Amino acid sequence: MDQFAFDVAHLLAGGLVLISLTMLYQDRLSALIRVFALHAVVLALSVAWQAAIQHAPHLYITAAIALLFKAIIIPVSLLRIMKQLGVHREIDTVVGIGPTMLAGIGLIALSMVVMLRVTAESDPLAREDLAFALSVVLLGLLMMVTRRNVVSQVIGFMSLENGLILAATGAKGMPLVVEISVAFSVLIAFIVIGIFLFRIRERFDTVDVQALERLRGEDP
Amino acid sequence: MTALPVDAVAAVLLIPIGAAALLAVLPSYRLSARLNVLATFLTLLAALSLLAVRPAPGQFLLIDDLNVVFIVLNTLVGFTTSVFSATYIAHEIEVGRLTPASLRFYHAMYQVMMFGMNLALVSNNIGVMWVAIELATLTTVMMVGIYRTPQALEAAWKYFILGSVGIALALFGTILVYMAARPVVGEGLDGMTWTILVRNVAAFDPALLNVAFVFLLLGYGTKVGLAPLHAWLPDAHAEGPTPISAVLSGLLLNVALYALLRFKILLAAAPGVIAPGPLMVTMGLTSLIFAAFMLYRRRDIKRMFAYSSIEHMGIIAFAFGMGGPLANFAGLLHMTMHSLTKSAIFFAVGHISQIKGTQKIAEIRGLTVTHPVLGWGLVLGVMAITGMPPLGIFMSEFLVVSSTFAREPLLAIPLVLGLLVAFGALLLRLGTVAFGEPLGSTAPAEASYVPMFAHLALVFVAGIYLPGPVVVWFQHVASQLG
Amino acid sequence: MMPPAMTLPIILFSVCGFLGLAVMAVALGSSRRATPVLYGGASIVSLVALIASLIQLVAGGHVTPGLTLPMGVPWIGVHFRLDALSSFFVAVIDLGAAVASLYAIGYGRHEHEPLRVLPFYPAFLAGMNLVVLAGDAFTFLVSWEFMSLSSWALVMAHHRDPGNIRAGYIYLLTASFGTLCLLLAFGLMAGPAGGYTFETIRTAHYSGWVAALVLALVLLGAGSKAGLVPLHVWLPLAHPAAPSHVSALMSGVMTKVAVYAFIRVVFDLLGEPSWWSSMVVLALGGVTAVLGVLYALIQQDIKRLLAYSTVENIGIIYIGLGLALAFQANGVTAGTALALTAVLLHVLNHSLFKSLLFFGAGAVLSATGERDMDRLGGLIHRMPVTAFTFLVGSVAISALPPLNGFVSEWMTFQAILLSPNLPQWGLKFMIPAVGALLALSAALAAACFVRGFGITFLGRPRAQAAAQARETDRFSQSAMLLLALLCLLAGILPGVVIDALAPVIQSLIGGRMPLQGNVPWLSIVPIAASRSSYNGLLVFLFIAASAWIAALAIHRFASHAVRRSAAWDCGYPDPSPLTQYSAGSFSQPIRRIYGATIFEARERIEMPAPGDTGPARFRVDLKDLVWDWLYAPIAGIVNFTAGRLNHLQFLTIRRYLSLVFVALIVLLLVLAIWM
């Protein structure tokens, strides 16, 4: 493992974390979607780089899926859905952008502490990658729980999943990575189609509590 | 794939997948219901044969003491549920809640789900296990939404979203385990093969295993329905078809817990890792107490029993968290008994809600008067689930509570309080549902009582007599669990 | 004569017989013949078990070899053993069961839905028998809870009355609470290794706080079943709700099974008690006795009155147990033996007269359809046998000589009088105070049963149903007469019973009361003849002879003319039976004196304005303070928590995800901080 390969992988993974933070900063949906597309592109690059340095050609498939599906198809269709559903263009946040960013930084620190402390003897590439991957996962989750809007939640989930792919590809020689990435793509497709078909925007999150209670078949 | 033994294990997997393909194209729902029963029956036979002849572990498939019990239980409940499902579905067709087309889908999905669960149980590869559990989860998501009512769709959606996050977390955990294994056992499939992992786990990086376990606990814990990860569970149980509720509570929760147990065994064999016990004990107690209080305000009978499942999963997690031969034994026993009992209860509840045309508790009264067999069956089931002797759950609760109190008295007190609070809630509802002046339809029941009473009979027998081989298995597994 | 070694199998076969009867009841369905066949069968089976246990008891302290079946917890098995203590309780149970079954052959015919009673009744009997036969903790608890469960089903037999559903609910919940307490106690005694057999537990040694905890848990567990205040609330709800022969068994016998549990754990398994534990037991017993009878005094429902009176008697039994503990802690074997004998004697006595009284109440209920005493009255004319036997039961339960209730209370008093030698200062205060409570409860019991018998059977009928009542059937009559006879026999020949109890006491504490068979004239002498003695037979003969001589002399030498005329009533006779004293007015003085604080009794009188022809109204509001201060807050807390937590059912998916997220972060933090 030469130093250069390590540095590039490190850089790309760090870039993913940075973009995740950038996503938290977005307050407009369309901008968020575009930043996510960038996220997916960087992921694809990272995966491709891993394929190259691990000499694992099957990872190129994963990279291609990431590029094609997440960087192109999903953002485009999400932008269309947005238009059709008339979703607010402003992102409806639960807590302000500032605190969210702070929380994001805290999460990154947490994942560093957890990962860097614990894998001292493991090989450094995997270790750094894991720390970044964990950060991406946590930031994705943070996005899901701090955004009311359904589209931004989907994006949160996808960035979470990007973190998983990052971890999986960083784990050298891990089997089933391609299959997993395919499976997740299908899953995300389901979610997007679900939003599109059932228009369950209000089920995903709503401010109208009464409607929800009616649907539960139970009174509080 | 060379190590795949062409025998019972293959049959356990191939029969469901073959049946699924066949059922997907078969138009007649009567025939498919029968075929469904037949397929599950054959799977059960194949699983039973595993008791006699146990194949050597391969790279992908594994039969050992731990999962053989689960496979038999799984296929058994799968079979009885399919019998129940035949009657249940016939009624749903009659009243027009389901169409023959959706039934085709239903039956095929049923078999795919059985396949997924069986695969999760027999796989020797933690990656395959993950895939299989997700497959089973996704099929149940489909089936929960099968009624297409807004409530059903909402429940399915909730299940789907929360399940997906759970999937992601579990995957991350799995990756971490692989990462921990890689330096020791090398790259590739070996790094995910459970038998190899458990042999070498002592050399793994303990800290990495810790993080892995946190993610696995939360990921699979979502499937198990431990609080606060439980949110999908009550709605999915309440809004889906009752056979699916029975399978969810009876089997899928168990399978997810089984996965957790696999990793707990792994951790138990590794020195220097955090004890998974306190985490499981905490989550178990939280689930138990939370679900116990939630039981009081339930108006929907299926949702109530779904919460009861959360409660019991909490008890089981608590027992395994406590560890030690007694508590582990009790946990295994409790898992078995709970899946038999809870599915029996859902069988009864399914017929009851069909007859009464409602799932609202307030609109069901005096069942023992109008429908004595169903009513007393429900009474028996509730008594079993609340741990009344001489039914099986009493024995496991006896062992858990008494051994816990002797070791950690302070932990036993919330446990006992939770049990009592839950018992109070279930008994309160049972009092009006089963007794009192009858309310609602008194139409005769078109029910299949055999599955329900077969389960209850098993639970009863287990409560007073456990066969020797089962005890030996349980004890062996209990010692593995540490 | 069968050898004593055979008694355990015979009793176990009887238990199987009960279970077989339960299955048969389901099989027979609603056949008309099911009732007599099943109750007859149950009677015979319990008679067999009774005889076997008596043989075992007469054979002395000989412990039969235990029996282990490969069931239950696999590595332990199901243990059964029959020692002297078990034999005595088997005898009490099956005596009650035999008579109750006999009674039910007739009484059971009034049942509207026999299928809700018949299968559970023999199961209930089997459960009670199994509890006292159990030789390990698991078997014990299974049988214990099985007993609760089958009796719950019997309480729910008349489920169309919403009150009964509530009664069943509270009953089973309390029973489960008790079982869990016992479970914890056994868990503590068995230790982490799970030595659940009584043999193992008995040989183990327990440190001070473990023993204290076990004792507290057993007090809660057995006390909740027995009806110890403040765990008694279920009892007056559940016992009256069941059919009367079952009420009799629940009150007369099942509460004794709880006493058995206490004795078994505290005197047999736990080893040396500490003196302060006796303080707790004594205090609880005293409070229970007085509160129980005060509650009984203000009841209008005759069966509920009897149920509360059971609470009182449990209090008396626990006073005896507390005394025995105090003596044992100080090594005064003679005192322990006396107190324990008094306890066991009272166990037997109470099972006799409480069953008898419930039978009487059942006969009244089936004859009139009424349990409310204010709608009864004058039944002594229409139901002479019932009235007579009920009177015998009332005298017995009021602890009046020459019947049996007096003997056990007298012995308890004797035990109290032995206690000034105990060194602890706490006991020196506690025991006389408890003695006063015991005396008070005895006096109140007499008042309670004057009222119970007087309002129900004497005076003029207060409602049509009472005026048209008819005497109950032969089977019920014979059961009641049999019990009345037993009450008398146990009252006038207590020495025989005390000697029969000697092996029980011997096996428990290694000492016994002096042999009573040697005392001339069948007296009983607990300690020494100069100290105290009592002769029930002579007192009975004396009274009978004096009354007979007086009557004979008067009828021979003075007038024996009788003229019937209207009641005198001080010259103001009122034809309306409503002018009689009612249950409420009878207890008014006592309610005013004791009730103002204990029940927060408040009387309100609403007088119509002058000229208004409307009726004046008198109302009494009573509060159950135990309920208000203990149970209502608990229910309130559960309800509040449930309400608060219930919001979690109605969150959005995002919030549920937040829960997952928070859980994840917390766990990671745990790792980060502690690793």
Add this chain to the structure above:
Amino acid sequence: MDVIVNLAPQAGQMLLVLLLAPLLTGFVRIVKARLLRRRGPPLLQPYRDLLRLLRKEAVLAENASWLFRCAPYLIFAGTWVAAALIPTFGTGLMFSWSADLIAITALLGSARFFLALAGMDVGTSFGGIGSSREVMIATFAEPAMIMIVFTLALIAGSTQLSTIAGFMLSGGVGLRVSLGLALVALTMVAIAENARIPIDNPATHLELTMVHEAMVLEYSGRHLAMIELSAMLKLLLYVSLIACVFTPWGLAPDGAGPIPHFIGIGAYFLKLAVAGTLLAIFETSIAKMRVFRVPEFLGAALMLGLLAALLRFMSRSF
């Protein structure tokens, strides 16, 4: 022969109390009348009353039951047996060991139980009121009595009356606080139990606060005679009890010859006279209480008894 010798004091005692009971009542009445400056009825008037009642036919209410007719005999028998067991002139009573002091208290309780039931039998409001109040009073009097018994038993080491009397006679007792408390309490109980002023007024009818007379309102003829006789016996019983425990002087010891017994009888007469006089003085010098003051009066007795017992539990020197 032995039996006859032993039986003689017992039989004599039974006859004596039966014969003396009306006399004591008559004596108290006379003394009271004299204290009120009245002439009063003759001393033997109670005997005449009883005989007259015995000769009359009994008038029963139409719905009176068998219990109503049996009760007088049972009440009489219970009281008589109790009275027969209290040493009056000698401690050597043959059957004294068949019932100790607790049993005697309980025997009186039995008598009261039937009396209260009889009051309720006809179903009149007066009968109910009497029974209700009677049992209310008993709920205080009986525990108080038991506490007194405790005290005595702890002093004498026995609950057997003969033993207690023998112990008191032996003179080793001395003056004790607990004994004094017990005496006061016992006197209060005796007043309540015998329906004397200030608890009840034996000489009135038709007063709403009456207790005993209200219960027996429906009785007539021989039944009333038995009940009246029982009441007189009870008064005698309590007086004898106080006398034998607190003033045991003159009691003939067990197995003594006729001479000590005659002395005993003489002493007994003297004691009765003194007690009767004291009772009469007490009754004339106090007003009757309201019925709801009674619990306070008897509660005080109970507390005194309990205090005495507690003191004895604490230390032997009290």
